[in-house]
Amino acid sequence: MRIVNKLKNMDRRQKVRYGLMVLGILALAPPIGFLAQAFGGSEFCGPLCPRMAIGFDFPRELASRTTGVGLLFTWLGVTFFFGRWICSHFCPAGGLTEFASKVLPRRAKVDYCRIVDAPLFRYGFLFAFILLPVFGIASICCAYCNIRTIPETFGAIFLPEARAMLTTGISIASVIMYVLLLGIFSRDGRGHCHLLCPIGALDTIANYIGAKLPFTRRTRIVPEKCPGCGLCVKECPTWAISIVEQGQGKKVAKIDYHRCNQCRICEAKCPKDAITYGLGSVAKG
Amino acid sequence: MGMRAKKLLRFFAPILGAFLIVGLLGGVLRPWQKDFSHTIGILTAKGGVPVHPGQFEEGKELFGKYTVFLTATATPPVGGDIKIEMVGPAPISYTVYSRYPPGVPLLNRLHHWYRFEDDTLKGVTPGDDIAIVVKIDPPTALGKYELTFTNVKTKQVYLTMPVVFARPGEEVEEERPSDS
Numbered sequence: 001m002r003i004v005n006k007l008k009n010m011d012r013r014q015k016v017r018y019g020l021m022v023l024g025i026l027a028l029a030p031p032i033g034f035l036a037q038a039f040g041g042s043e044f045c046g047p048l049c050p051r052m053a054i055g056f057d058f059p060r061e062l063a064s065r066t067t068g069v070g071l072l073f074t075w076l077g078v079t080f081f082f083g084r085w086i087c088s089h090f091c092p093a094g095g096l097t098e099f100a101s102k103v104l105p106r107r108a109k110v111d112y113c114r115i116v117d118a119p120l121f122r123y124g125f126l127f128a129f130i131l132l133p134v135f136g137i138a139s140i141c142c143a144y145c146n147i148r149t150i151p152e153t154f155g156a157i158f159l160p161e162a163r164a165m166l167t168t169g170i171s172i173a174s175v176i177m178y179v180l181l182l183g184i185f186s187r188d189g190r191g192h193c194h195l196l197c198p199i200g201a202l203d204t205i206a207n208y209i210g211a212k213l214p215f216t217r218r219t220r221i222v223p224e225k226c227p228g229c230g231l232c233v234k235e236c237p238t239w240a241i242s243i244v245e246q247g248q249g250k251k252v253a254k255i256d257y258h259r260c261n262q263c264r265i266c267e268a269k270c271p272k273d274a275i276t277y278g279l280g281s282v283a284k285g
Numbered sequence: 286m287g288m289r290a291k292k293l294l295r296f297f298a299p300i301l302g303a304f305l306i307v308g309l310l311g312g313v314l315r316p317w318q319k320d321f322s323h324t325i326g327i328l329t330a331k332g333g334v335p336v337h338p339g340q341f342e343e344g345k346e347l348f349g350k351y352t353v354f355l356t357a358t359a360t361p362p363v364g365g366d367i368k369i370e371m372v373g374p375a376p377i378s379y380t381v382y383s384r385y386p387p388g389v390p391l392l393n394r395l396h397h398w399y400r401f402e403d404d405t406l407k408g409v410t411p412g413d414d415i416a417i418v419v420k421i422d423p424p425t426a427l428g429k430y431e432l433t434f435t436n437v438k439t440k441q442v443y444l445t446m447p448v449v450f451a452r453p454g455e456e457v458e459e460e461r462p463s464d465s
Contacts, residue, residue, distance in 0.1 A: 031388025040396045040414060042387035047414065117299045124303030132304070138311025142323065161382035164418040168352045169318035173310075196306070 011268035017088070021095035029092040030155030030162060039067045043155065044092060045148040050075060052141065054198050055130045072199070079203050080210035083218045083277075084262035087193060087203050093150040094193045097179060101189030111187040113239045118194045119204065119258035126201035146192045147199070149174040150183065188237035190261070204258050211257040214280040219255065219264055225274035226252040232266040232275060241266060320347035326357040326444050328367075328415070328434055333357075333444030339432075340449045346423050353419040353448055355432065361411035366437040368405045369417065371448070373430030377421065384416035405437060424450050 007015070027035035033043045041047045050072035053061040062069050075086050087094060101109065112118065133139040142148060153175055155162035165171055182191035193200045210216040228251030233241045240259035246252045253274070267275045286294075322339035341351050359367075371379050383406065386398035400407040406415065419432065432446040 032391065033387055034391050037387055037390070037392045037396060042384055046384075046416070116302070117295070120296065120299035121303045124300030125307060127300070128304040128307035132307055132311065138308045138315070140307055140311035140315070143315055144310045155388070159388045161384050161418050164352070164380075164382045164420050165354065167348055167350070167420075168321040169347050170315065170321050173314060173318070195303075 013264045013268060017264065020089040021092075021099065024090035024095050025092045025151075025154070027090075027092075029096065029151035031158040033151075043151050045142075045145070045152070049147070050199055051145060051147055054126075054202065055141075056134060072202075075199065076202060076206045079206040081216050083210075083216075084203055084207050084260070087200060088262045088264075091147075091193075091199075092154075093147050093178075093197075094190045096150050096154050097183030097186075097192065098189035100179075101184045101186065104184060106187070109185055109187045110181075110191070112182070112191045113187070113194055113237070113259070116195065118238065119256075121195050122197070122201045122204065125196055126198050129198045143170050144174050144177070146174075146178045146182075146197055149178045150192075153179050188261075188263070190237075193261070194238060207260065207262075208257040211280065216280055217278060218257070218280065219260065219262060219267060219275060219277050220280065221253050221255060222274050222276060223252045225272050226270075227272055227274070228252050229271070231269050231271065235265050235269045237261070237263065237265065318347075319345035320350070321352045321354070322448070324353055324355045324432075324446055324448070326355065326446050328357050328359045328363045328443040330362055330441065330443070332442050333434065333446075335444065335446045338447040338449070340451065342451060342453045343423075343427060344453070349422065351421040351423070351450075353421065353432065355415070355417050355419065355446060357415045357434075357444060359409055359411055359413045359415065359443070363443050364410050364413075365439075366405055366407045367409050367443060368435050368437050369419075370404065370433050370435065371419065371421070371430055372433060373424065373426075374428040375424060375426035377424045377430060379419055379421045382418040382420070384418070385414065421448075427451060 026032050028044045028048070030043045033041070036043050036046065036048050039047050047065060047067050048071055049065075049068045052065065053069045053072050078086055128138075129140065133141070149171065152162050152165060152171070156166045166175065178192045178196070182195060183189055186192075207218075211218050223246060228243055230243050230253070232253055233243060238259045238261050240256045240261070241253050242256070243251050244254045264277065267277065319342050322341060323337070324335070324339040325337040327334040327336065339353050345351075369381050371377055381404045383401035386400065390398045397408075397410055397413075399409045399413060409415075424430065427450045430448045430450065432448055433442055434444040435442050
């Protein structure tokens with residue numbers, strides 16, 4: 001009953017987001033994965049994997065696995081023009097751990113984005129992910145992949161082959177890291193998205209560059225309307241909003257697009273409707 | 286410590302932290318977990334190409350099992366019903382699971398799914414991807430075992446994937462990819 005009431009009172013944007021997250025899980029996670037099936041796979045891991053194209057194997061990937069490369073470019077293109085919709089609304093890896101983290105109270109969770117400078121850590125991870133295998137120091141492709149581990153853990157509830165994979169040392173380490181420590185036990189259930197996802201790292205670069213252009217859409221602050229109350233700062237799970245001096249003593253909120261995950265929680269919280277999803281030419285963040 | 290040094294440290298600490306995590310995962314933790322092997326191959330009419338064979342060390346099983354994850358593609362004209370077997374110097378106990386077809390096979394008109402029954406992939410068509418998980422009990426005799434993919438009707442072998450069980454530090458004859 002409490003859950004029903006909570007859903008009834010939920011902001012429309014969040015209802016849409018949760019609906020799309022469920023759709024993303026059905027589309028790309030076992031046991032259904034209908035979108036993956038259309039491309040000859042059963043889940044995110046397989047022909048649709050967008051992660052394998054990142055790195056120095058890109059030319060070979062482009063020649064041999066066009067669906068994965070296509071998904072990667074679609075993902076980044078959507079982000080460049082419209083913001084991080086796929087990461088925040090559709091990715092099953094982030095969606096599954098976010099849903100699972102809802103069962104825990106806030107005090108049981110770690111706010112990684114507050115402790116660590118998430119963008120720097122994420123970009124460091126991306127560089128290490130690409131560079132270290134070149135020098136033969138460490139290769140973590142596939143073995144410790146959040147996009148593989150999280151949907152597979154969910155799939156293990158239904159499928160014996162997923163359970164068989166889960167009882168290996170490598171999967172147990174990945175489950176502890178991505179599903180538990182950086183998933184269920186992180187503030188918004190998306191610690192792995194913010195810190196250890198190479199797609200997420202590329203996505204935030206596309207998000208940051210695109211946000212500077214007037215014809216792209218993002219969650220933005222309208223400075224004229226913003227009272228600088230800081231309500232949005234407290235609500236943002238990624239610490240993407242800060243209050244800055246705009247001159248003549250006026251304080252306004254500012255969004256850091258290296259951090260913003262486009263979850264749109266802040267839009268609902270603003271008492272003056274100063275946060276809106278729109279073009280850069282209409283409202284500058 | 287000066288302000289400049291503090292600023293530099295604040296900038297580089299998360300980046301170095303990320304490098305360290307990747308190094309620990311891929312460089313330290315991964316080589317230590319030897320119960321799992323990802324093998325890659327290609328099924329061909331000439332006997333297949335074992336691109337990346339499997340190798341295990343004695344005593345490194347987890348929960349009493351070694352795990353082989355094999356991914357392969359069936360190149361034309363490979364097709365039909367394909368039996369998966371593991372053979373070697375001694376009888377070995379194993380269980381094969383297939384990732385395909387998916388748990389709820391939909392969209393069969395867009396993508397044809399083969400079936401998996403009794404360690405046999407039934408109705409494979411050229412171009413199909415194969416992804417199987419093999420859970421293996423520790424063998425009674427060490428040595429080179431082989432995971433074979435054989436056409437049930439014609440008995441033609443499409444792939445022979447070596448899976449080697451050796452003592453820690455033991456030199457194992459390196460497999461070279463071949464198409465014969």
